[in-house]
Amino acid sequence: SFIDESVEEAITDYGNSVLYSSARNEYMIVRMKRMLERTVWALTKQLSAGDFQPSAYEFRFANGKIDRIDTCEDGDKVYVKVLDYKTGSKAFDVVALYHGLQLQLMVYMDAAVKAEQKKHKEQEVIPAGVFYYRIQDPLVDKQEEASVEEALLKELKPDGMINLKDEVLHHLEHRTEGESLAVPVKFNKNGSLAKSSKAVPEEEFQIMMRHAARKVEETHQSILRGETKASPYRRGQETGCDYCKYRHVCGFDVKVPGYAYRDIGKMSKEEAIAAMQAASKGEE
Structure with missing residues (x-):
């Protein structure tokens, strides 16, 4: 209604x-x-898989607006989860994060943690995970009637990254076998996480958060210095110009001498995280 x-x-x-x-x-x-x-059905099912509850909607801060912040209190700890709604097929990409092309979720998490710290001054506030929820109405093969719901939830499962600190995963997902229908993880038969799971140790999650904050600061400083050079990236067949609203007026053209794409080489997730860590140590 x-x-x-x-x-x-x-x-x-x-x-x-x-x-x-x-x-x-x-x-x-x-x-x-x-x-x-x-969407409402799927979001409700995903919440019921764990212990998190919505804490804030359309939360505004200096660098943007967070669609939803969920929290879970467990004794002296408060776990924080950030969810961003997308209408496309957006996926969390650690390599894009390293190159400064996908800072949004980690920047949101930093703001959400700071907001929750103000509300829970006597408790430890822990980032649990960042997620994209893709708004869609997928078609699935109609197999047995009982599996249609599961097939839909698999298609609508959020994509993102989980921080494997303390009891984060248990609070996000109660089940410990098979593929989760609520978060991007899959369990092996022995209860361990499958390699395809999008979850990292706390140290690596913190490295990503710090890297995003550093990239934002670098961008702020370049704007203040008046740097306006058109320097779009190219990653395989993808470029920064593909969906740019200003591509027809900015003047960038590879046929003109002096203009060239900024080529980004291939990296694995592990290499990207190692590069972020190295950049952090170099700055220190």
Whole structure:
């Protein structure tokens, strides 16, 4: 009921004449409602898999706005989780983080931890994990009726990175076998984490957080120095110009002498983390 009401209200603000102007647009309204219903269902299922509860929505801070902050209190510790909603197929990429191309989630976590520290001054505040939730309404093969729900939840599972400190993983996901339907981890038969799991030791998670903060500061300083050179990256077939709103007016053109992409070589996750650590030690 709330979803229907919210969508109808948004349509009214947008202009009824536009969205009800054709059968195609009317179907879009039905699809939006269905996608939102699927999203609320999936987010609820994911929360019920662990002990976290929403603490803040659309939390504003100096560098942006966090869609959702979840927390879990356990004695003298408060665990913090950050969730960002995306409409595309965004995935957390440690190599992109190293190159300063994907700082958002770690910057959000730093702000969320500081906000929770103000509220829980007598407790230790621990970053638990950062996640992208991709808003979509996936199609899955209809196998046995009992497995359709599980197949949907696998498709809608958030992507991100988990900090394996203390009881973080247990509070995020109670199950200890098979593939989690709530966080990006998979358990081996002996209960250990599969190699494909997106989870790292506390030291590595902290390295990523510090690196993101350092990259933001470097960017601030370059802006203050007046650096405006167009220097888009290229990573395989992907470039910084692909989805840039200003690509047609900035003047960057590889046909013009002096213009060239900033090529980024291939790295493994381990190499990227090692490079972040080395950069941190070099600065110290």
